[in-house]
Amino acid sequence: MMENMAEAPSHLSPSSASAFDHCPRRWKFKYVDRLPEPPGQAAVVGTFAHEVLEHLCGLPAPERTLDTAKTLARELWPAQEAAGDFQLLQLDDDQARSFRWQAWLAIAGLWDLEDPATVDVVATEQKVTAQLGDVPFLGIVDRLDRINGKLVVSDYKSGTLPRVRWREDKLQQVVLYAAAVEVTEGEQPETARLLYLGQRAIDVTVTDRRIEEATDQLNTTWDGITSACSAGDFKAKPGVLCGWCPFAEACPEGKAELLQRHAAGKLPAHAPATALVA
Secondary structure (H helix, E strand, O other), X not given: OEOOOOOOOOOEOHHHHHHHHHOHHHHHHHHHOOOOOOOOHHHHHHHHHHHHHHHHHOOOHHHOOHHHHHHHHHHHHHHHHHOHXXXXXXXXXXXXXXXXXXXXXXXXXXXXXXXXXXXXXXXXXXXXXXXXXXXXXXXXXEEEEEEOOEEEEEEEEOOOOOOHHHOHHHHHHHHHHHHHHHHHHOOOOOEEEEEXXXXXXXXXXXXXXXXXXXXXXXXXXXXXXXXXHHHOEOOOOOOHHHHHOOOHHHOHXXXXXXXXXXXXXXXXXXXXXXXXXO
Protein backbone atom coordinates (compact mmCIF):
# COMPACT_ATOMS: atom_id res chain seq x y z
CA MET A 1 0.00 0.00 0.00
CA MET A 2 1.82 3.07 -1.28
CA GLU A 3 0.82 6.33 0.36
CA ASN A 4 2.18 9.82 0.60
CA MET A 5 5.30 10.10 2.68
CA ALA A 6 4.69 10.49 6.41
CA GLU A 7 6.57 12.37 9.08
CA ALA A 8 8.76 10.14 11.23
CA PRO A 9 7.81 10.10 14.93
CA SER A 10 9.65 12.34 17.37
CA HIS A 11 10.43 9.38 19.62
CA LEU A 12 10.02 5.62 19.83
CA SER A 13 8.55 3.68 22.74
CA PRO A 14 8.80 -0.09 23.28
CA SER A 15 5.10 -0.54 22.47
CA SER A 16 5.40 1.45 19.25
CA ALA A 17 8.52 -0.46 18.20
CA SER A 18 6.83 -3.79 18.90
CA ALA A 19 3.74 -2.72 16.93
CA PHE A 20 5.86 -1.89 13.87
CA ASP A 21 7.77 -5.17 14.09
CA HIS A 22 4.49 -7.12 14.16
CA CYS A 23 2.86 -5.20 11.28
CA PRO A 24 4.00 -1.91 9.71
CA ARG A 25 0.52 -1.41 8.21
CA ARG A 26 -1.17 -1.60 11.60
CA TRP A 27 1.50 0.77 12.96
CA LYS A 28 0.61 3.27 10.23
CA PHE A 29 -3.11 3.09 10.98
CA LYS A 30 -2.44 3.78 14.66
CA TYR A 31 0.50 6.17 14.74
CA VAL A 32 0.28 7.99 11.39
CA ASP A 33 -3.40 7.96 10.46
CA ARG A 34 -4.44 8.12 14.13
CA LEU A 35 -7.42 5.88 13.50
CA PRO A 36 -9.42 5.26 16.67
CA GLU A 37 -8.56 1.95 18.31
CA PRO A 38 -11.39 0.62 20.48
CA PRO A 39 -9.97 -0.40 23.86
CA GLY A 40 -10.16 -4.05 24.82
CA GLN A 41 -11.45 -4.93 28.27
CA ALA A 42 -8.20 -6.65 29.25
CA ALA A 43 -6.22 -3.48 28.43
CA VAL A 44 -8.55 -1.27 30.47
CA VAL A 45 -8.39 -3.73 33.39
CA GLY A 46 -4.61 -3.51 33.21
CA THR A 47 -4.67 0.30 33.17
CA PHE A 48 -6.76 0.42 36.33
CA ALA A 49 -4.61 -2.19 38.11
CA HIS A 50 -1.48 -0.24 37.17
CA GLU A 51 -2.97 2.96 38.58
CA VAL A 52 -3.85 1.36 41.91
CA LEU A 53 -0.40 -0.22 42.24
CA GLU A 54 1.27 3.07 41.32
CA HIS A 55 -0.51 4.81 44.18
CA LEU A 56 0.13 1.89 46.53
CA CYS A 57 3.88 1.73 45.89
CA GLY A 58 4.17 5.48 46.26
CA LEU A 59 3.16 5.13 49.91
CA PRO A 60 5.57 4.50 52.82
CA ALA A 61 6.48 0.80 52.94
CA PRO A 62 4.40 -0.14 56.05
CA GLU A 63 1.23 1.17 54.37
CA ARG A 64 1.53 -1.11 51.33
CA THR A 65 -1.02 -3.68 52.43
CA LEU A 66 -3.92 -5.49 50.79
CA ASP A 67 -6.35 -3.44 52.88
CA THR A 68 -4.75 -0.23 51.62
CA ALA A 69 -4.97 -1.54 48.05
CA LYS A 70 -8.71 -2.16 48.55
CA THR A 71 -9.18 1.36 49.85
CA LEU A 72 -7.26 2.83 46.92
CA ALA A 73 -9.26 0.78 44.43
CA ARG A 74 -12.52 2.09 45.91
CA GLU A 75 -11.26 5.68 45.89
CA LEU A 76 -9.99 5.51 42.31
CA TRP A 77 -12.95 3.60 40.90
CA PRO A 78 -15.31 6.58 40.26
CA ALA A 79 -12.73 8.25 38.01
CA GLN A 80 -12.11 4.96 36.21
CA GLU A 81 -15.84 4.41 35.71
CA ALA A 82 -16.18 7.88 34.18
CA ALA A 83 -13.14 7.52 31.91
CA GLY A 84 -13.67 7.40 28.17
CA ASP A 85 -12.00 4.04 27.58
CA PHE A 86 -14.18 2.39 30.22
CA GLN A 87 -17.33 4.01 28.85
CA LEU A 88 -16.53 2.70 25.36
CA LEU A 89 -16.69 -0.86 26.70
CA GLN A 90 -20.45 -0.34 27.25
CA LEU A 91 -20.64 -2.86 30.09
CA ASP A 92 -23.89 -3.72 31.79
CA ASP A 93 -24.05 -4.04 35.59
CA ASP A 94 -23.02 -7.71 35.65
CA GLN A 95 -20.15 -7.07 33.24
CA ALA A 96 -19.00 -4.08 35.29
CA ARG A 97 -18.91 -6.27 38.40
CA SER A 98 -16.86 -8.83 36.48
CA PHE A 99 -14.52 -6.04 35.37
CA ARG A 100 -13.97 -4.91 38.97
CA TRP A 101 -13.29 -8.50 40.06
CA GLN A 102 -10.76 -9.04 37.26
CA ALA A 103 -9.03 -5.79 38.18
CA TRP A 104 -8.91 -6.77 41.85
CA LEU A 105 -7.43 -10.18 41.02
CA ALA A 106 -4.67 -8.41 39.09
CA ILE A 107 -4.01 -5.96 41.93
CA ALA A 108 -4.01 -8.64 44.64
CA GLY A 109 -1.84 -10.79 42.37
CA LEU A 110 1.16 -8.65 43.29
CA TRP A 111 1.20 -10.35 46.70
CA ASP A 112 1.57 -13.71 44.96
CA LEU A 113 4.93 -12.48 43.72
CA GLU A 114 6.24 -10.31 46.55
CA ASP A 115 5.31 -8.36 49.64
CA PRO A 116 5.41 -4.74 48.41
CA ALA A 117 5.97 -3.58 52.00
CA THR A 118 9.45 -5.12 51.82
CA VAL A 119 10.46 -3.47 48.53
CA ASP A 120 12.72 -0.42 48.48
CA VAL A 121 10.84 1.58 45.85
CA VAL A 122 12.90 4.35 44.24
CA ALA A 123 10.24 5.64 41.83
CA THR A 124 6.91 4.70 40.23
CA GLU A 125 5.70 5.51 36.72
CA GLN A 126 9.03 7.17 35.94
CA LYS A 127 9.28 8.73 32.50
CA VAL A 128 12.65 8.03 30.88
CA THR A 129 13.95 9.66 27.72
CA ALA A 130 17.32 8.77 26.26
CA GLN A 131 19.19 8.60 22.99
CA LEU A 132 19.78 4.89 22.37
CA GLY A 133 21.99 4.75 19.31
CA ASP A 134 20.11 6.75 16.69
CA VAL A 135 16.77 6.33 18.46
CA PRO A 136 15.11 9.04 20.55
CA PHE A 137 13.68 6.63 23.12
CA LEU A 138 10.75 7.30 25.44
CA GLY A 139 9.37 4.94 28.05
CA ILE A 140 7.46 4.80 31.32
CA VAL A 141 9.00 2.54 33.96
CA ASP A 142 6.28 1.07 36.19
CA ARG A 143 8.62 0.79 39.15
CA LEU A 144 12.27 1.39 39.83
CA ASP A 145 13.49 -0.52 42.91
CA ARG A 146 16.68 -1.04 44.80
CA ILE A 147 17.44 -4.60 45.89
CA ASN A 148 20.62 -5.35 47.81
CA GLY A 149 21.83 -1.90 46.85
CA LYS A 150 21.35 -2.47 43.11
CA LEU A 151 18.78 -0.84 40.81
CA VAL A 152 16.02 -3.08 39.46
CA VAL A 153 13.51 -2.21 36.73
CA SER A 154 10.08 -3.77 37.38
CA ASP A 155 7.22 -3.83 34.88
CA TYR A 156 3.69 -5.02 35.72
CA LYS A 157 1.84 -7.31 33.33
CA SER A 158 -1.83 -8.03 33.94
CA GLY A 159 -2.27 -10.31 30.92
CA THR A 160 -1.70 -14.03 30.62
CA LEU A 161 1.87 -15.26 30.98
CA PRO A 162 3.05 -15.94 27.40
CA ARG A 163 4.67 -19.17 26.33
CA VAL A 164 8.44 -19.22 26.53
CA ARG A 165 8.96 -18.57 22.81
CA TRP A 166 6.88 -15.37 23.00
CA ARG A 167 8.56 -13.87 26.07
CA GLU A 168 11.63 -12.37 24.43
CA ASP A 169 9.69 -9.40 23.06
CA LYS A 170 8.49 -8.50 26.57
CA LEU A 171 11.94 -9.03 28.08
CA GLN A 172 13.46 -6.77 25.43
CA GLN A 173 11.11 -4.03 26.57
CA VAL A 174 12.37 -4.03 30.16
CA VAL A 175 15.99 -4.30 29.02
CA LEU A 176 15.43 -1.12 26.97
CA TYR A 177 14.01 0.53 30.07
CA ALA A 178 17.17 -0.49 31.90
CA ALA A 179 19.31 1.00 29.11
CA ALA A 180 17.41 4.30 29.34
CA VAL A 181 17.66 4.31 33.15
CA GLU A 182 21.42 3.89 32.85
CA VAL A 183 21.58 6.99 30.65
CA THR A 184 19.35 9.09 32.91
CA GLU A 185 20.56 7.86 36.30
CA GLY A 186 24.19 7.10 35.48
CA GLU A 187 23.80 3.61 36.92
CA GLN A 188 23.06 0.38 35.10
CA PRO A 189 20.25 -1.64 36.71
CA GLU A 190 21.35 -5.11 37.72
CA THR A 191 18.03 -6.79 36.94
CA ALA A 192 14.95 -6.21 34.80
CA ARG A 193 11.72 -7.89 35.92
CA LEU A 194 8.38 -8.73 34.37
CA LEU A 195 5.79 -9.11 37.12
CA TYR A 196 2.92 -11.17 35.70
CA LEU A 197 0.40 -10.37 38.40
CA GLY A 198 -1.01 -13.44 40.09
CA GLN A 199 1.23 -15.73 38.04
CA ARG A 200 5.00 -15.39 38.25
CA ALA A 201 7.92 -13.02 37.98
CA ILE A 202 10.43 -13.34 35.16
CA ASP A 203 13.83 -11.83 35.86
CA VAL A 204 16.65 -11.16 33.44
CA THR A 205 20.16 -10.07 34.38
CA VAL A 206 21.05 -6.80 32.69
CA THR A 207 24.42 -7.01 30.97
CA ASP A 208 26.22 -4.81 28.47
CA ARG A 209 25.69 -7.47 25.80
CA ARG A 210 21.99 -7.75 26.59
CA ILE A 211 21.59 -3.98 26.31
CA GLU A 212 23.58 -3.90 23.07
CA GLU A 213 21.38 -6.59 21.50
CA ALA A 214 18.16 -4.83 22.53
CA THR A 215 19.45 -1.45 21.38
CA ASP A 216 20.60 -2.86 18.02
CA GLN A 217 17.14 -4.33 17.44
CA LEU A 218 15.52 -1.02 18.41
CA ASN A 219 17.73 0.82 15.92
CA THR A 220 16.84 -1.68 13.19
CA THR A 221 13.16 -1.04 13.87
CA TRP A 222 13.77 2.73 13.86
CA ASP A 223 15.48 2.46 10.46
CA GLY A 224 12.46 0.53 9.19
CA ILE A 225 10.05 3.15 10.48
CA THR A 226 11.95 6.11 9.03
CA SER A 227 12.32 4.33 5.67
CA ALA A 228 8.62 3.44 5.58
CA CYS A 229 7.68 7.02 6.44
CA SER A 230 9.97 8.42 3.74
CA ALA A 231 8.63 6.04 1.09
CA GLY A 232 5.03 6.08 2.28
CA ASP A 233 5.13 2.29 2.07
CA PHE A 234 3.87 0.38 5.10
CA LYS A 235 3.69 -3.29 4.25
CA ALA A 236 1.12 -5.57 5.85
CA LYS A 237 2.16 -8.77 7.60
CA PRO A 238 -0.97 -10.93 7.33
CA GLY A 239 -1.33 -13.70 9.89
CA VAL A 240 -3.44 -15.05 12.69
CA LEU A 241 -3.21 -11.73 14.56
CA CYS A 242 -5.33 -10.11 11.83
CA GLY A 243 -8.25 -11.59 13.75
CA TRP A 244 -7.48 -9.19 16.59
CA CYS A 245 -6.59 -6.14 14.50
CA PRO A 246 -9.05 -3.26 14.98
CA PHE A 247 -8.09 -1.95 11.53
CA ALA A 248 -8.64 -5.17 9.57
CA GLU A 249 -11.55 -3.71 7.61
CA ALA A 250 -9.31 -0.93 6.25
CA CYS A 251 -6.59 -3.36 5.16
CA PRO A 252 -7.08 -5.36 1.92
CA GLU A 253 -4.42 -7.90 2.85
CA GLY A 254 -5.89 -8.27 6.32
CA LYS A 255 -9.40 -8.87 5.01
CA ALA A 256 -8.08 -11.40 2.49
CA GLU A 257 -6.26 -13.20 5.30
CA LEU A 258 -9.43 -13.31 7.39
CA LEU A 259 -11.47 -14.69 4.50
CA GLN A 260 -8.87 -17.36 3.77
CA ARG A 261 -8.63 -18.43 7.40
CA HIS A 262 -12.40 -18.41 7.79
CA ALA A 263 -12.85 -20.61 4.70
CA ALA A 264 -10.23 -23.03 6.02
CA GLY A 265 -11.82 -23.12 9.48
CA LYS A 266 -8.68 -21.65 11.00
CA LEU A 267 -10.09 -18.35 12.28
CA PRO A 268 -10.76 -18.53 16.05
CA ALA A 269 -14.41 -17.87 16.77
CA HIS A 270 -13.50 -15.50 19.62
CA ALA A 271 -11.34 -13.26 17.40
CA PRO A 272 -13.03 -9.81 17.27
CA ALA A 273 -12.50 -9.41 13.51
CA THR A 274 -14.49 -12.60 12.84
CA ALA A 275 -17.54 -10.36 12.44
CA LEU A 276 -16.06 -9.05 9.16
CA VAL A 277 -16.29 -12.45 7.45
CA ALA A 278 -19.09 -14.20 9.33
